[in-house]
Amino acid sequence: MHCYVCAQKGKETVAIATCIVCGMALCQEHLIRSDIDMWEGGYPVPRQKAKKKLPRILCHECYSALT
Numbered sequence: 001m002h003c004y005v006c007a008q009k010g011k012e013t014v015a016i017a018t019c020i021v022c023g024m025a026l027c028q029e030h031l032i033r034s035d036i037d038m039w040e041g042g043y044p045v046p047r048q049k050a051k052k053k054l055p056r057i058l059c060h061e062c063y064s065a066l067t
């Protein structure tokens with residue numbers, strides 16, 4: 001699978017992760033690994049209270065939508 005963001009720009013970069021929100025494939029350059037506690041409110045994942053904040057992988061679009 002190739003990075004979706006790079007593919008839109010005509011590059012073929014191998015994706016190393018997928019955004020957990022929208023499922024977009026992402027390369028190192030385009031992913032954001034964040035440990036923001038973002039599931040207050042529940043959707044799209046059922047509300048769960050983890051003891052620790054867990055790192056999540058997001059694309060830039062979802063990151064900006066959630067923060």
Ligand SMILES: [Zn+2]
Nearest residue numbers: 003006027030
């Ligand atoms: Zn990329």
Ligand SMILES: [Zn+2]
Nearest residue numbers: 019022059062
């Ligand atoms: Zn996303």
